[in-house]
Amino acid sequence: MGLNYSFKAARKKIDSLNTGEREALATICRDIHQAQQVLSHKAAPILEGCMAGCRGLCCRNIHPADIITEWDLVYILTMAPEIEDAVAACLAREGFFPSDCIFLENGTGPCLFPDSLRPERCIISFCRVESSVEKEIGRVMADFSRLIRFFIFRPLRRLTGWLRPNH
Ligand code: SF4
Numbered sequence: 001m002g003l004n005y006s007f008k009a010a011r012k013k014i015d016s017l018n019t020g021e022r023e024a025l026a027t028i029c030r031d032i033h034q035a036q037q038v039l040s041h042k043a044a045p046i047l048e049g050c051m052a053g054c055r056g057l058c059c060r061n062i063h064p065a066d067i068i069t070e071w072d073l074v075y076i077l078t079m080a081p082e083i084e085d086a087v088a089a090c091l092a093r094e095g096f097f098p099s100d101c102i103f104l105e106n107g108t109g110p111c112l113f114p115d116s117l118r119p120e121r122c123i124i125s126f127c128r129v130e131s132s133v134e135k136e137i138g139r140v141m142a143d144f145s146r147l148i149r150f151f152i153f154r155p156l157r158r159l160t161g162w163l164r165p166n167h
């Protein structure tokens, strides 16, 4: 399934939340954002190497749908709803064959997504195993897992809330 499908699925997931759930999701997303900021700060010397070297080969000749998930889009749309139209415009360029990432602005970059509002795999992936940022990568991954669990267990939470006698 492609990114257009993931985008619609993400939008639907966000739209289905009630007020309390939206606040809970916002808290998780703020934690992901903070974890991404910490990782980017600690990884600054590695990223300098990226800029001086290949300047983003990992954003080229890819299938974006293999990298970016609906959970990433839930995170990004929650934190930056103002870029939804721009994201939708990029999705119109989604194709079947590998290409430069559709989210590279003007086809060359930088990435459309603001700093620390990146898909999980984009922010945690480096060419080599980087032990200096292992802990920070782990925190980003753990916070994305929280986001996924939040949606997976949502029906159960709603059911137990509904069954509570004072509901
Ligand atoms: S992670 Fe590797 S491929 Fe990606 S920008 Fe850095 S050096 Fe280039």
Ligand code: SF4
Binding pocket: 058, 059, 064, 067, 068, 101, 102, 103, 104, 110, 111, 112, 113, 118, 119, 122
């Ligand atoms: S979303 Fe951004 S960082 Fe990720 S592959 Fe596309 S251009 Fe690169």
